[in-house]
Amino acid sequence: MSDLALNPLYQAYAAARGMILTGASKRIPTASAASQARAMGMWDGKNPAVASDAQLALLLDLGVFAPLGGHSPALEREARINPPPPGSEGEAVLAALHHTRITLFRVAGLHPDGGVWVDDLLRGMQVHLWDAGLARPGQEGTGFGGRLMPLDGFEMYNLHRSSLQNIGIAAELVFGKVEMGDFDGLPHPDAFFTAFTLDDPTYFATWGTVLARGVKRVTTMGTDCHRNTFRQKLQDGERIDSYRRMMSMFSNHLLVRPNADGSFDDRSLKEALRARRLYGTFEFLGTPVGFDFFAAEGAVTKEIGETTQISAGTVLEVKKPRVRDLDPSAPAPTITTKLWVAKEGGWDEVASTTEPTLRFTPTTPGVYRAEVRIVPTHLRPFIGKRNDFIRNERPWVMSNAIWVAP
Numbered sequence: 001m002s003d004l005a006l007n008p009l010y011q012a013y014a015a016a017r018g019m020i021l022t023g024a025s026k027r028i029p030t031a032s033a034a035s036q037a038r039a040m041g042m043w044d045g046k047n048p049a050v051a052s053d054a055q056l057a058l059l060l061d062l063g064v065f066a067p068l069g070g071h072s073p074a075l076e077r078e079a080r081i082n083p084p085p086p087g088s089e090g091e092a093v094l095a096a097l098h099h100t101r102i103t104l105f106r107v108a109g110l111h112p113d114g115g116v117w118v119d120d121l122l123r124g125m126q127v128h129l130w131d132a133g134l135a136r137p138g139q140e141g142t143g144f145g146g147r148l149m150p151l152d153g154f155e156m157y158n159l160h161r162s163s164l165q166n167i168g169i170a171a172e173l174v175f176g177k178v179e180m181g182d183f184d185g186l187p188h189p190d191a192f193f194t195a196f197t198l199d200d201p202t203y204f205a206t207w208g209t210v211l212a213r214g215v216k217r218v219t220t221m222g223t224d225c226h227r228n229t230f231r232q233k234l235q236d237g238e239r240i241d242s243y244r245r246m247m248s249m250f251s252n253h254l255l256v257r258p259n260a261d262g263s264f265d266d267r268s269l270k271e272a273l274r275a276r277r278l279y280g281t282f283e284f285l286g287t288p289v290g291f292d293f294f295a296a297e298g299a300v301t302k303e304i305g306e307t308t309q310i311s312a313g314t315v316l317e318v319k320k321p322r323v324r325d326l327d328p329s330a331p332a333p334t335i336t337t338k339l340w341v342a343k344e345g346g347w348d349e350v351a352s353t354t355e356p357t358l359r360f361t362p363t364t365p366g367v368y369r370a371e372v373r374i375v376p377t378h379l380r381p382f383i384g385k386r387n388d389f390i391r392n393e394r395p396w397v398m399s400n401a402i403w404v405a406p
Contacts, residue, residue: 005132024078028063035069096149160224185385189234221280276305288321372397
């Protein structure tokens with residue numbers, strides 16, 4: 001048995017995965033099971049005919065994840081009928097199961113944080129895999145095919161979820177104004193989401209809890225956009241949920257390490273993502289320029305995603321950004337820089353300033369992230385009659401973490 005098998009989070013994920021997949025397999029309709037069996041030549045004319053556990057597993061896999069014949073995945077039915085509690089390991093696993101992929105792998109070696117490194121032979125990249133069995137001695141070089149859950153990272157923000165959280169104000173604007181063709185007093189189309197509250201307590205609680213338990217994960221912003229939510233057109237003649245509008249609302253910034261000649265490619269991006277050198281920004285509030293978060297050990301700099309030591313005299317430093325191309329005649333925004341430490345259930349604020357630089361000397365080990373918050377009064381020329389949309393502080397820049405060791 002490997003040390004990974006004793007990890008409480010691994011045990012919780014494994015239990016949640018087993019419960020969800022067992023429930024979903026029981027929700028495969030008879031007609032769907034028949035379609036999958038016929039397609040694979042496992043039909044005796046009346047019933048599925050499987051000759052081995054492997055064939056049964058394949059039959060169930062199709063029915064749960066990707067059924068043929070126009071049937072809906074049983075996983076979707078399980079998610080509707082038996083949704084896991086918000087913020088639970090089950091919710092994280094269910095989200096990961098919706099993004100599984102099948103490919104061929106080869107075990108490359110043990111991972112220092114538990115589990116193994118595997119080479120994805122079809123995608124040409126390396127993946128950190130949590131699997132207690134493959135972490136046992138003698139597995140290096142083993143090849144296998146399978147469907148993996150992408151639990152190596154999760155989201156600090158998701159636009160689709162945010163739309164549901166803000167359904168009240170969204171309905172007021174969409175059905176009370178836009179649907180009627182009444183644009184009087186509405187924000188500029190690309191400032192439409194100033195109406196939304198961007199903080200997500202459930203996401204923040206999950207994020208902090210996972211990192212506080214000792215697991216290193218990358219965190220990103222995501223849209224989940226499919227142009228199937230708000231078909232109504234705004235003043236610019238474009239759908240509210242157009243791909244352009246949704247995908248320009250925010251961005252993920254990867255801190256790449258370029259080649260000697262200054263160039264970089266997709267491998268540089270993947271390396272930065274694996275190393276967790278990333279922060280997210282809400283671009284519709286203004287593009288931030290000058291943000292930085294790092295740990296200084298004297299002359300040595302540790303970047304986002306890395307580990308620094310208290311014994312080395314480390315100081316965490318956050319540089320406050322400015323709004324790019326800010327109109328000097330517009331009201332100035334209020335920008336505050338904050339530093340948070342992960343805990344069970346979320347995050348604790350440990351430092352805050354409106355000065356250009358925040359410096360903090362940690363005295364206890366922990367997992368720290370930086371956040372820049374903004375009261376976007378500079379958007380007043382773009383929000384119509386809805387001054388209430390720009391009165392409150394909201395997140396503007398959110399970083400991945402730096403790990404502080406003794």
